[in-house]
Amino acid sequence: MTTRPQLMTVDDAKALPVAKVREIFERHLNPGQLHFMKLLGFDEVLISRAEGMYYYDQNNRPILDFFGGFGSVAYGHNHPRILAARKKFQDEKRHEICMAFMSQYVTALAHNLAQIAPGDLKNVFLTNCGSVANEAALKLCERYAGPKRTKIAYASNSFHGKTRAALSVTDSEFYQNGFTLLPNRQRVKFGDLDSLEQALKSDPSIGTFIVETVQGGAGIVHAPASYWQGVRELCTKHDVVWFADEVQCGIGRTGKFFAFEHYGVVPDIVTLAKSLGGGKTAIGAYIARRDMHARAYGPSKVALIHGPATFSGMGEGCVTAIEALNVLYDEKLIENSAASGARLLAGLQKLQQSYPKLLKDVRGMGLMIGIEFADLSDTLPFGMKQMVSLLDDKLKGSLCGFTGALMLRDHNTLVAFTEYNRNVIRLEPPLIASAEHVDAFLKSFETLLDSGVTGIIGRYARRAIA
Ligand SMILES: Cc1ncc(COP(=O)(O)O)c(C=O)c1O
Numbered sequence: 001m002t003t004r005p006q007l008m009t010v011d012d013a014k015a016l017p018v019a020k021v022r023e024i025f026e027r028h029l030n031p032g033q034l035h036f037m038k039l040l041g042f043d044e045v046l047i048s049r050a051e052g053m054y055y056y057d058q059n060n061r062p063i064l065d066f067f068g069g070f071g072s073v074a075y076g077h078n079h080p081r082i083l084a085a086r087k088k089f090q091d092e093k094r095h096e097i098c099m100a101f102m103s104q105y106v107t108a109l110a111h112n113l114a115q116i117a118p119g120d121l122k123n124v125f126l127t128n129c130g131s132v133a134n135e136a137a138l139k140l141c142e143r144y145a146g147p148k149r150t151k152i153a154y155a156s157n158s159f160h161g162k163t164r165a166a167l168s169v170t171d172s173e174f175y176q177n178g179f180t181l182l183p184n185r186q187r188v189k190f191g192d193l194d195s196l197e198q199a200l201k202s203d204p205s206i207g208t209f210i211v212e213t214v215q216g217g218a219g220i221v222h223a224p225a226s227y228w229q230g231v232r233e234l235c236t237k238h239d240v241v242w243f244a245d246e247v248q249c250g251i252g253r254t255g256k257f258f259a260f261e262h263y264g265v266v267p268d269i270v271t272l273a274k275s276l277g278g279g280k281t282a283i284g285a286y287i288a289r290r291d292m293h294a295r296a297y298g299p300s301k302v303a304l305i306h307g308p309a310t311f312s313g314m315g316e317g318c319v320t321a322i323e324a325l326n327v328l329y330d331e332k333l334i335e336n337s338a339a340s341g342a343r344l345l346a347g348l349q350k351l352q353q354s355y356p357k358l359l360k361d362v363r364g365m366g367l368m369i370g371i372e373f374a375d376l377s378d379t380l381p382f383g384m385k386q387m388v389s390l391l392d393d394k395l396k397g398s399l400c401g402f403t404g405a406l407m408l409r410d411h412n413t414l415v416a417f418t419e420y421n422r423n424v425i426r427l428e429p430p431l432i433a434s435a436e437h438v439d440a441f442l443k444s445f446e447t448l449l450d451s452g453v454t455g456i457i458g459r460y461a462r463r464a465i466a
Contacts, residue, residue: 018046018058040405050077053430053437055414063408066441067416068428070216071248071368074275075327076430082278085323089316096315099308105318112325113287116257119266123293125286125306126313130247130273131161133284137271138165138208139306140288141241143296145207152182153199153209153240155190157420159217160210160245169210172217172420190215191223193230200238208241213259216248219424220363220370228263235268241292242267247284248368251275252328252431255338255366262365268292278324279430281317333431340433341366347442355449358399360423369427370418373399376453384457398422402460403448410459411444 008016016024022043026034037043046058053076055063065073075082098106110124125140127133142150154160154169161167167175168182186206189195200206209231215221235242244267249259251272256262258270269292273284297303328334341364348362348371361372376385376399400417404425407413418424429437451459 016046018044021046040401041409042405045408052076052078053433061412064413064437064440066427066429067414068367068430069279070274070416070426071251071253071428072274072277073279074251074253074333074431075278075324076432077279079278079324079327081327082280082320082323085319086280086316089319094315094319097310098313098315099310103313103315103318105315105322106313109285109313109318109322109325112322113272113285116325117270117287118258118261120289120291121266121270121287122290123288125288126318127273127284127286127309128282128311128317129161129284130245130271131163131166133247133271133273133286134160134166134210134245135163136306137243137269137286137288138169138210140286140292140296141208141210141243141269144292145241149205149207151184151186151203151205151207153186153188153196153206155188155211155215157190157215157218157221158210158212158245159215159419160212161247174419190218190221191227193227193234196231197234200234200240204238206238206240208243209235210243210245212245212247212249214249214254214365214368216368216426217419219372219418219421220368220426222363222365225263228260228265232265232267241269244270246270247273248428252334252337253366253368253428254364255334255341257328257334259365275324275431276321277317278320278327281314281320283314283317283321328431331432336433337366337431340431340435340438341369343435344369344427344433344438344441347438348445351442351446351449354446358449358453364427367427367429367431367433371425371427372421373403373423373425375423380453380457384454399453399456400425402456406448406456406459407444411448413441413444 022034034043047055048058049056053065055065057063106126113124114122125136127136138152152169154171156171158169158171160170162175165182167179168185170176171187186199186203188199190211196209231242244260246258251257254262260267269286269288271284271286276285277283297306345362345364348369352359352362358374359371360374363370400422404415404417407415416426416428418426448456
C-alpha cells in the first residue's frame with residue numbers, strides 16, 4: 001500500500017504565517033534569494049490578496065504596485081472581466097489540453113494577435129513564457145535563414161531570458177556564468193548602427209538580429225527613431241531577420257501596443273509574454289511574417305518538428321489572453337499608459353531638478369520608466385561608505401536598495417530594481433494607473449528624496465539594526 005506523504009492542503013498554504021513561509025523557503029527553495037529579500041525587508045511581507053493597483057499583505061496593508069511584475073500586470077491585479085471569463089470557462093467545463101484537435105481558443109487568440117500586429121506579422125506560435133517564446137522564435141529564424149546563416153547578432157546589455165538559446169544572446173556574464181552557450185552568436189553595440197553594419201557586412205553567416213525595442217534589464221534604455229529605421233534598412237539590405245523582443249515593452253507598456261510602432265518600422269518577428277497572460281496566466285507568443293513560417297515549417301514533412309508542445313495554447317490561458325486583449329482596447333489602456341506615463345515622467349523630471357545630486361536621470365515612454373540615481377561613490381559622505389558596504393553587499397552600494405526597501409516599509413509602495421544597472425529603479429505599474437496613483441507615488445518618492453542621502457541611509461540602517 002502506498003503511504004500518503006504529509007501534504008499541505010490549499011487551505012494549509014493560505015494559512016501559513018510569514019515565519020513558516022520563510023523557513024520552508026529557506027529549506028526547499030532558494031536560501032540565497034532569501035538573503036537578498038532580507039536585505040530589503042521583503043521577507044517580512046506575505047501577500048494575502050491583490051486587486052487593481054494594490055497588493056494587500058498579511059496585515060491588510062495596501063501596497064501600491066509600481067513594480068507590476070516587470071510589466072506582467074497591465075490590467076491590474078485580478079481584473080474583474082478577466083476573472084469572469086476564466087470562471088465561466090471553468091463553469092462550462094471547457095477543455096484545456098488540445099493536441100489532437102484544433103482549438104477554437106488558440107485560433108481566436110492567433111486571429112486577435114494577427115489583427116493587432118502590423119505589416120506581414122501574421123503567423124502565431126504560443127508558449128508559456130518569454131524565454132521559450134524567444135527559443136521558439138530563434139529556431140524559426142534559424143530554419144528561415146538556412147544552414148549557412150545560423151549566426152545570431154545580439155545587442156550589448158540585452159536580456160532575452162535564461163533558457164539556453166535565450167541566455168546565449170543575453171549579454172550578461174552574471175547570468176551566463178560558465179554555462180555552455182550556443183557558439184553561433186555575435187555581439188553588437190545597442191543603438192549603434194555602425195556596429196550592426198560592420199557585423200552584417202563582415203560576416204555573411206549572420207542571419208538574425210535579436211534586440212529588445214526598449215532594453216528593460218539594462219535599465220530602461222532607448223535608441224532613437226533613426227536607429228530603428230536604420231536597423232530596418234540594414235536587415236532588409238543584408239537579408240537578415242530583425243527579431244524584436246517585446247516581452248517586456250509590448251502590450252501597450254510604452255503607450256503603443258508594440259514599442260516599435262513609435263518608430264514607423266516593422267520587424268520580421270516579434271515576441272510577447274508577461275501581460276499577454278492578463279496577470280493571471282503564463283503565456284507567451286511569437287508573431288512572425290507568414291512567409292518565414294512557410295519556409296521554415298511549411299511542408300507537411302517538417303510541420304511538426306518544433307510544435308505543438310503539450311502546454312502551447314492551454315484553453316483557459318488562451319481565453320484569459322483573449323479577454324485581456326479586449327479589455328486593453330475597451331478600457332483604452334494603451335492611451336492611459338501614454339497619458340499616465342507622461343504625467344509620471346514630467347513629475348520625475350521636476351524631482352530631478354529639485355534633487356540633482358540624488359537623481360542622475362529619469363527616462364522612459366508610457367508606463368515603462370527608469371529612475372537613475374547618482375552613484376553613491378560621488379554622493380556619499382566619507383564616514384558612511386563603510387557602513388553602506390556592510391549593509392548592502394548585493395546592491396553594490398547603490399541608493400536603489402535603500403529607497404526600494406524604504407518605499408515599501410514607510411510608503412507602502414513597491415518598485416523594481418534593475419539587473420545590469422544597480423543605480424536604476426524601474427517603474428512598470430499596471431496600465432490602469434490613474435493620475436491619483438501617479439501623484440501618490442510622486443508624493444511618497446519626494447518625501448523620501450527629501451531626507452537626503454544621509455537620511456535615506458540612516459533610516460535604512462535603523463531598520464537593519466532593529
Ligand atoms: C525582454 C525580455 N525577454 C525575455 C524575458 C524572459 O521572459 P520569461 O521570464 O517569461 O521567461 C524577459 C523577462 O524579464 C524580458 O524582459
